[in-house]
Amino acid sequence: AGGKGRTMLSEQRRQSILSEVQRSGQVRTKDLSDGFGVSEVTVRTDLEILDRKGLLTKTRGGAVTRTTDSTTAAFARRMQTNLDAKKRIARAAVELFEDNQSVIFDGGSTLMQVAMQLPPLSNVVVAATAMNIVQHLMHRPGLDVHMIGGRVYPDTVSTLITDADTALGGLVAHQVFVGAHAIDSSLDVVDVNEDMARTKRNLVRMARRVVLLADSSKWGVSGTSKAFSLSAVDVVITDDGLPGPIRSELEMTGAKVIYA
16 A cells, blocks of 8 residues: 555656646756655656656756647647648649749748648748748758748747848848738738737748738638738738638739639
8 A cells, every 4th residue: 555655646746747847847856856855866767757758858957848849749730730721722832933033931831831842943042930941941952041040939940030131131032932820801911929920021021022821711810910911912822712702802902812
């Protein structure tokens, strides 16, 4: 009975450790040892077990949240949402790429599909905010790949651009391919916060032609921060699931609309 009691106590202690890591982002072995009244060896064993289960990342002297894994999992879920539509949109988007051009990539699951479907190209400069897109394209022949600098936004594993003039030394690209968190009823591209909205706004300013990629689930959805109006967009690529009333409004914006 005593052994079973100790096991339950260990499980309760590990759950408490996990809760603290999730609350504060990190824990120190010494603090946990003092707090639970157990040896540091016992705490290190707890952390190793939690690390093996993928619940946190053990570090020298403690542990931190496994944010990379949770971010990767969240992105994987977004990649699967409306996957067929995103693939069709990406197939239409890659038709717009040409040799001897400069192109800017926004981040997001639809843009990742574009990167995955990109055909062989020659002498194309690619600039991107998203680390996963840069990693996917950086070894491709014919591409000169640049990471756009800035503060990293963990939720999307991409950089936030605060100043379009200094980003990439003032590069003006031939085309920017930009995604959307949502497009509201006023046909404004909106996002979850001002940092993300400003980044998209700056991306749009860095190119001569703006191509918006947004599957039908993104339309008619509100957001807290306006990024830019559809009046700034030259080409819209969406899917054939877009409702008729929104289609009618979209056709009146002057943008070229492609239904994938």
